[in-house]
Amino acid sequence: MEKLLDIDYLIKSYPHILKYLPVTIWISVASMVLGIAIGLATALIRLYKVPVLGPLSALYVSFVRGTPLLVQIYLVFYGIPKFIYYFQTQHGWMTGIDVNYVSPEVYVLLSFSFNLGAYLSETIRSAIESVDRGQFEAADAIGLSRTQTMLKIILPQALTVALPNLGNTFISTIKDTSLVFVIGVIDIMGEAKIIGARGLAYFEVFIAVSLIYWPVCIIIERVLVIVEKRIRKYERSAIS
Amino acid sequence: MIQLQQIHKYYGSQHVLKGIDLTVGKGEVVAILGPSGSGKSTLLRSINFLERATSGSITINGRTVDAASASKQDVLALRLSTGMVFQQYHLFKNLKVLQNVMLGLTDVKKLSPAKAKEISTVLLEKVGLKDRMNHYPSQLSGGQQQRVGIARALALNPEVLLFDEPTSSLDPELVDEVLSVIKQVASEGNTMIIVTHELGFAREVADRVVFMEDGIVVEEGTAEQMFTNPLKERTRQFLSKALRA
Known part of the structure; x- marks a missing residue:
């Protein structure tokens, strides 16, 4: 029977x-760390309304949120080697890289952190915006620089606000890594x-x-x- | 000595400070009184550039800064020579009491942590909160938080202390503990500018009283003269009404 x-x-x-399992965990943790770095940079660019970079960041976030992760993985996997090859043949740049020997894990990391950076930038931005204005004023009043204020006062407080979201994103990322086999990882x-x-x-x-x-x-x-x-x-x- | 000259402030087309002149001598305590919306808080906040005045100049300790063209260094210099106490305390929520007081010393003045801790401990003792040094602000009452705020403002040893309605957010029974700390700080010869609604306190602690309305100084004089025999009818009205209330 x-x-x-x-x-x-x-x-x-x-x-x-x-x-x-270590592969799954490693990819998740590494892309989360890179994603937070990209997300923080993007959030600050948008918060401070940096010219040129500001609108570009908005475009980046919009694109990532508007396309599937699977598509982004393919775009990175097929696109980046083409770019590198183009620059090598046309301009003689980056000749140290042999595109045939780049591990697919590199493309996974790139696409995942690119994707996470966009989502996390929104999480981080709203967390920073949620910190009371008075905290900035008090920091100004004692003469802290903008960077000191961010590092010592604002980001630690924003982290508490962002943490539940960061946690959810991390759990989603663990599950999203189930896509990486499509490019051979x-x-x-x-x-x-x-x-x-x-x-x-x-x-x-x-x-x-x-x-x-x-x-x-x-x-x-x-x-x-x-x-x-x-x-x-x-x-x-x-x-x- | 601190001198404000022709301070103007516009919010869009709204003219909130209309050419304020104010001189405060060393060790002098000046109370700024006036109805809500008179511009008194804006004036105070323009001294350390939490608000940037549209025009006018601010002189503290011989350094004159033009509001319209102040550089980053100018602003920093003013902020280091002023200490600010906020209505809502604005203690750094993620830092313990001691770190709140120490931060300016270690990170702005670049003192060693040991030295900064020593200074901060003395200040916390002065405001009666040495035993709360390892608490977070959320674990303190409003009055205690404001006393930490005063210690934080004193830490940088500023030329002038700025108080922006320091007791307005406090429960009535907590007001006295804060006022008595401010009085003590005043009695130690600190130069202070206090924006307040506590008229009795202003009368008691201030050497001089400035009455503001609609972005101008209506009248100023010694505390005694302003409360007993103001020259302007509007001052008399405001002070008597407020004293009766």
């Missing part, structure tokens, strides 16, 4: 898929597809991969709750 589910195959495939999803094809047991491997994503996201969620409590401790009002 045909079995609904080949449990043995599921169990056997699980450790093989799990071996690739083997993460847990990629390995699941490979093993699934080998045994023609797709349903089993996708259950297995779900049972990796799910607990990972639960753990991250828990950690975020703890971090948020920590970081919000200055807001706790208790007159003693």
Whole structure:
């Protein structure tokens, strides 16, 4: 009789898929870090209404939010080598790079941080805007420079506001990394597809991969709750 | 000594300060009184460039800064020679009490943390909050927060202290603890400009009283003279009504 589910195959495939969890985590963490850097820069450019860069940033954010991540991955993967090749042949630039040997992980990082930067810039911008004007005035009054004010006063307060959003974005990113196999990076999803094809047991491997994503996201969620409590401790009002 | 000359401020077409002249001698305490919208807070805030006056000049300690053409250095110099106490305290919420007071010393004046801590501890002791030094502002009452605000303003050892309605956000029972700290600071010979609605307090602490309305100085004089025998009818009206209330 045909079995609904080949449990043995599921169990056997699980450790093989799990071996690739570091790839998933590594890509998520690295693109999150780069994304925050890009997002912060973009947010500041838009907040300070920097000429030329301001409108360009708005265009960038609009484009990223208006196109699917999958399309952006393909654009980076197929587009960047073409650009590099063009500059090499036409201008003699960047001749140190051999486009045939660039790891696809590089394109994954580029496209993910490009994508995250746009989303996070909005998160960061609204968080900075939510900080009380009086905090800027008090910093001005004691003579802090704009950079000092940002680093010591505004960004720490904005971080508390942004943290729940940053956490959600990170969890989404973990799940979005399931797309990276389309350009040949083997993460847990990629390995699941490979093993699934080998045994023609797709349903089993996708259950297995779900049972990796799910607990990972639960753990991250828990950690975020703890971090948020920590970081919000200055807001706790208790007159003693 | 601090001298304001012909301070004008426009918000768009609205003329909120109409050529204010004010001189405050060293160690003098000046209270600025006046109805809401008279421009008194705007005047105070234009001294340290939280508001940039449209024209006029500000002289503190021999350095004259033209409002219209002030450079970054000019503004910084004014801010370092003034200490500001805000109506809403505006303590840095993410920093503990001690760090609030220390920040200007370590990051602007570039003192060593040890030295900055020493100065700050003395100031916190003066305002009676040494035991709250490791609390966050949210853990303090309004009166306590404002006293930290005063310590923070004193930290840079400014030429002049600016108080922008320092007790207006406080619950009535917390006003006195703040006023007594301000009085103590005044008695130590600090130069102070106080925008306030507390007329009794102004009378008690100020050497001189300035009455403003509609962006001009209506009348100024010694506290005694202004409260007992003002020259202008409008001053008399305002002070008597407010004193009765």
